[in-house]
Amino acid sequence: MRSSWTPLGPPVSQDRIITSFPKWYTPDACLQLKEHFHSRVTTACQHRNTGTAGLRLSKVVVVGDLYVGKTSLIHRLCKNVFDHDYKATIGVDFEIERFEIAGIPYSLQIWDTAGQEKFKCIASAYYRGAQVIITAFDLTDVQTLGHTRQWLEDVLRENEAGSCFIFLV
Numbered sequence: 704m705r706s707s708w709t710p711l712g713p714p715v716s717q718d719r720i721i722t723s724f725p726k727w728y729t730p731d732a733c734l735q736l737k738e739h740f741h742s743r744v745t746t747a748c749q750h751r752n753t754g755t756a757g758l759r760l761s762k763v764v765v766v767g768d769l770y771v772g773k774t775s776l777i778h779r780l781c782k783n784v785f786d787h788d789y790k791a792t793i794g795v796d797f798e799i800e801r802f803e804i805a806g807i808p809y810s811l812q813i814w815d816t817a818g819q820e821k822f823k824c825i826a827s828a829y830y831r832g833a834q835v836i837i838t839a840f841d842l843t844d845v846q847t848l849g850h851t852r853q854w855l856e857d858v859l860r861e862n863e864a865g866s867c868f869i870f871l872v
């Protein structure tokens with residue numbers, strides 16, 4: 704069922720409208736294996752009964768060494784583009800990606816942080832309140848994998864223990 708809420712900005716693109724759980728790619732890499740929303744969730748959404756406390760916006764923080772591809776990853780998701788030229792992120796940048804889930808508008812606020820050491824103190828000011836942490840590394844540089852542990856610790860220090868979903872990309 705489509706939302707009857709007044710949209711802010713342009714309509715949500717078709718591939719961002721989620722009416723059922725997407726099929727998992729592999730069970731080992733899936734957070735949960737359910738195929739449908741819980742019936743109470745579906746009912747609440749149908750009756751627009753989610754109140755104001757529902758999670759309508761989630762903050763995603765993407766961290767990792769410089770040059771591992773954080774900006775490229777986000778641009779592929781949000782704009783479906785890939786740029787061969789490297790432009791270092793200065794401090795932080797962010798994108799908003801809009802979805803409609805079970806008829807309810809929902810947004811991801813995706814924070815792209817700079818991997819360069821000199822910008823770390825600027826970027827770390829934006830770690831607080833993350834619901835999702837993506838630690839990114841470069842498959843061709845094993846050192847960047849080792850450094851993800853430190854990046855993760857830095858973000859977790861600013862957030863409640865156990866309150867974030869964590870991904871290694």
Ligand SMILES: Nc1nc2c(ncn2[C@@H]2O[C@H](COP(=O)(O)OP(=O)(O)OP(=O)(O)O)[C@@H](O)[C@H]2O)c(=O)[nH]1
Pocket residue numbers: 767768769770771772773774775776786787788789790791792793816817818819
């Ligand atoms: N071959 C290849 N190149 C990539 C890939 N992802 C990113 N790149 C390239 O790697 C370089 C760095 O990518 P960015 O996305 O800017 O890296 P970043 O992690 O955001 O870098 P900082 O902003 O400095 O932290 C760019 O030249 C990209 O074109 C990938 O999957 N494959």
